[in-house]
Amino acid sequence: MIAGVTGQDGAYLAELLLDKEYEVHGIKRRSSFFNTARIDHLFNDVHETGKPFYLHHGDMTDSSSLTRIIQKVQPDEIYNLAAQSHVAVSFEEPEYTANLGALRILEAIRILGLEKKTKFYQASTSELSGSSTGSPAKGNHAVFYPRSPYAVAKLYAYWITVNYREYHLTKRYFKMKELTPTGDWSLSFLYADCFFVILF
Numbered sequence: 001m002i003a004g005v006t007g008q009d010g011a012y013l014a015e016l017l018l019d020k021e022y023e024v025h026g027i028k029r030r031s032s033f034f035n036t037a038r039i040d041h042l043f044n045d046v047h048e049t050g051k052p053f054y055l056h057h058g059d060m061t062d063s064s065s066l067t068r069i070i071q072k073v074q075p076d077e078i079y080n081l082a083a084q085s086h087v088a089v090s091f092e093e094p095e096y097t098a099n100l101g102a103l104r105i106l107e108a109i110r111i112l113g114l115e116k117k118t119k120f121y122q123a124s125t126s127e128l129s130g131s132s133t134g135s136p137a138k139g140n141h142a143v144f145y146p147r148s149p150y151a152v153a154k155l156y157a158y159w160i161t162v163n164y165r166e167y168h169l170t171k172r173y174f175k176m177k178e179l180t181p182t183g184d185w186s187l188s189f190l191y192a193d194c195f196f197v198i199l200f
């Protein structure tokens with residue numbers, strides 16, 4: 001299952017997982033205009049090749065919709081890439097950007113008793129470092145210094161995932177690692193491979 005499947009990295013990930021013969025379920029927000037340009041070709045594939053790609057209407061601000069979809073799909077893996085990911089916009093819409101989507105998914109997994117079945121991947125960002133000179137990729141939490149509402153939101157998602165892993169769920173079944181991109185977006189199609197490898 002992919003939250004944020006209509007975004008850049010979510011679409012790449014859907015493609016990768018379908019190539020690996022996964023059944024892929026994406027969560028997308030209801031919109032009165034078309035917002036599936038990045039994944040339309042996957043739907044075409046479904047009709048041509050029968051690849052199992054399904055979309056569900058759900059919003060990261062709506063716990064009940066997330067819980068309902070997760071209960072129905074019973075996913076083996078959930079990748080949370082949903083975010084208001086634009087740093088400048090996050091200063092204009094800080095509350096919307098703060099979205100507690102990661103927490104809502106983690107709560108759904110816990111409430112539905114899926115801790116031992118469902119692996120969870122939380123997409124992170126190099127923005128966690130902010131004005132720090134260090135890098136969280138080296139495993140040093142002390143270098144986190146978010147400098148935008150977007151980075152603060154992602155830092156909350158990071159820590160709530162760490163906390164759920166350590167206090168609610170068993171380490172054996174619940175994995176979390178952060179992927180810190182280099183900032184070279186031309187390589188973004190490779191990120192999906194990293195997400196996949198991280199869960200295994």
Ligand SMILES: Nc1nc2c(ncn2[C@@H]2O[C@H](COP(=O)(O)OP(=O)(O)O[C@H]3O[C@H](CO)[C@@H](O)[C@H](O)[C@@H]3O)[C@@H](O)[C@H]2O)c(=O)[nH]1
Nearest residue numbers: 004006007008009027028029059060081082083085124125
């Ligand atoms: N269903 C749902 N989707 C949402 C919501 N809020 C945002 N989204 C979706 O989340 C997706 C985010 O996609 P992008 O803005 O294109 O981000 P990205 O480039 O794919 O980056 C994502 O992954 C990076 C790591 O690889 C992250 O660094 C980045 O923050 C983001 O999570 C968009 O399709 C957006 O519509 C919500 O409440 N509900």
